[in-house]
Amino acid sequence: MARRLAPGFPDGHFFADLGGTDLAPRDPHHVLSGWLRALGSDVDPRADVDELAGRWRSALHGRRALVLLDNAKDTHQVLPLLPAERSCAVLVTSRDWLPGIPGARTTLLGPLTDREAVDLLTARIGAARVGQDPVAAAELARLCDGIPLAVQIAAARLTARPSWPVGALAVRLRDERRRLDELKAADLTVRAVFHLTYTGLPKPQTDTAIDLRRAFRLLGLAPKEVGLPAAAALLGHPAQDTEEALEQLVDHHLVDSPEPGRYRLHDLLRLYAR
Known part of the structure; x- marks a missing residue:
């Protein structure tokens, strides 16, 4: 998509792999410093992210530029990198939902056929x-x-x-x-990408709350697709609590929900869960 859009933005194309699935995602400070240097500006390494973000937005004033942010970890990583100009376009890819980005339109990309x-x-x-x-x-x-x-x-x-x-x-x-x-x-490695998402799941806040990691592992033992009652029996929790937990796994792209009350793991995720 970026290649198709590029001719419409003649004033610059900026790319950053944000390393969202890496053990050490890239710091926005590092990305902004590189972009500003590419634009011919000196960068004080002691400058904070807010200052660099302001200079970055000023540098793009009046320009038509395309920014591609690949493999973002979260919204906080993305926000400092956004231009202020409406004449600029930004494409962001991520394994996770990124709520809170102003004016963003989300496109869900499913598995390849x-x-x-x-x-x-x-x-x-x-x-x-x-x-x-x-x-x-x-x-x-x-x-x-x-x-x-x-x-x-x-x-x-x-x-x-x-x-x-x-x-x-x-x-x-x-x-x-x-x-x-x-x-x-x-x-x-495919396993490493799954592992980062799995280990990043929030931990239960109370002794009675469902452990999302355990729920994911148990789903690996189930048939390819299960209904909510069967999932509740498998996890040993009430249906409402089970649904809340499974919906969180859906939000983290570890579980798919083809229709309300139905849940499934794709083959490689099921192997990893097992």
Whole structure:
């Protein structure tokens, strides 16, 4: 989308990977300092974030600029980086909801379809290699469960092993016990992204409150999709409390709710929960 929009913003394109799924997300102070230097300004490292944010907004006064903030952790990380000019546009991506951003319009991106996953795999490893065994390529894409990161990791592994047929990796992913471990390339791992979200879940505030981490783990033992009564029985709590807990897991993108009162885990998340 950013590439399509870029021609309409001739006065500058600014990008930052905010590292929201990393152990140490990027500090807005660091991002602003880099942008201001790129615009030719000197930056005092002792300046606070509010001062840098003000200078950043002044620098974009009267400009048509496009700002892409990728992988944001939360609203507090994003707010200092927003331009004040209505002539500027900002795209923000995040695994979590980001309430409190003025004028924001939210678009939920669901999992890739099987066709989209194959197309992404093809773009990474080439049509010739996929064409050698399209059935195996389709299976590999399906086993990645529609998660773009998983498809990209699979493609990276195949790129580093040019003599491997696509089906060789698909065979390794068939084994549920090792699937998450196979989806690893250098410092990119699907398990690590899930783990950061899981460990970031809020802890129960009272002894009787539902532990969201435990609820998530228990859902990994359930069938692919469960209704609220079955989930309440599994968690051992009243339906109302169970629904509140599961809705929090939905908000954290660990659980999906296809319709009111129904909950499910995608395949890779279920394996991680187990």
